[in-house]
Amino acid sequence: MSIITVERKVLKKNDDLAAENRACFMSRRTFAVNLLSSPGSGKTSLLERTVDALKHELRIAIIEGDVQTDNDARRIAAHGVPVAQIVTNGLCHLEASLVQSALPQLPEDMELCVIENVGNLVCPASYDLGEHMKITIVSTTEGDDKPLKYPAMFRRSSVLIVNKIDLLPYVQFSVDACIANAHSVNPELLVFTTSCSSGEGIDAWCDWLRDRVRELRDEPAPGAAHPA
């Protein structure tokens, strides 16, 4: 039982730091999302597409989490937005403390901060980073039962992106079954279907994300007088 106790303490400490991150994001009016998936589901490709679509309208910054290498950070930096790289050296998930240490490297006036978590459909679900929402990607090459097999991630996410829909003719995958499985775990999940190769669905996803960023930016400050 001792490991459970320690784990709880670790999570409590993480939750405290995540609350600090959340307060920081809120005070700066930065919309922060935690992007989650298995290795190779297309987190970085979707980010590249998203950055290209929105960088002329929004101030975007990226936090890249990887077990090893800065490959993804270099890919994103080539698209002309600020990137902070976290190399976890074997740790299988990002924690709030790591995000906190990355924040000073990014512009204070960023409107959208995307945190690309370590590729792992299990462990990152347990760690609040202070984000506004978790977004999980599943690709059509992975099997449509993934929401049932890894439910925590889908339960704690607000958005599901079914990616690589260009590969549907070549794989055994039912988008409808995947979405039904995801909704059986979390009926509130908002779903987008995308292909980073063909570009299908990218506009709808980016339109939605732009709206969320502007919504937060234009929200009255807490405690500010409301117009009568």
Place this chain on the structure above:
Amino acid sequence: MSIITVERKVLKKNDDLAAENRACFMSRRTFAVNLLSSPGSGKTSLLERTVDALKHELRIAIIEGDVQTDNDARRIAAHGVPVAQIVTNGLCHLEASLVQSALPQLPEDMELCVIENVGNLVCPASYDLGEHMKITIVSTTEGDDKPLKYPAMFRRSSVLIVNKIDLLPYVQFSVDACIANAHSVNPELLVFTTSCSSGEGIDAWCDWLRDRVRELRDEPAPGAAHPA
């Protein structure tokens, strides 16, 4: 630092139990492999192909590890071999204790035991289950830099299977680059390329596996007199 201490204790305890499992496998002349990959790389599909190819020649039994559901166990059981299911209820990897608890459910005279680990390219690398070797699958839809980004898994494996090669025309993936990356992390890795859809490469993989099982079965018992 306390979590590191606990983690070490956990790993020490795991290693002790793994040694017991290994002794059990050796005494029964069971060749045991620990099958590892991301979610959706094709572990279960490869197992189905492997079972179909070898079940009339070898006594095979399977241990299925899943965070939730017994979907995979039911898929494998339909192929007519004994299966023990471990549902980890959120745990992101199998541990030796879980394998030990599954062993009494399987025939003592099994010649090949395949342990399908939880879909996760990070955490399962740290846990010895008592297997003879770890085998990692990476699929062509995941990106050819995965060995660099998740090096521990590739460093600790004996075999790499590059799966879903039927999808190569539709994805950006270089088999050569993937193998070169894997060998830069672990030069000893033996590599197979497979497609569970077309069947390409399955024979070579199954031939190799059959040879390993027979090699162990026909090895002189430890301490037995060798022929002069």
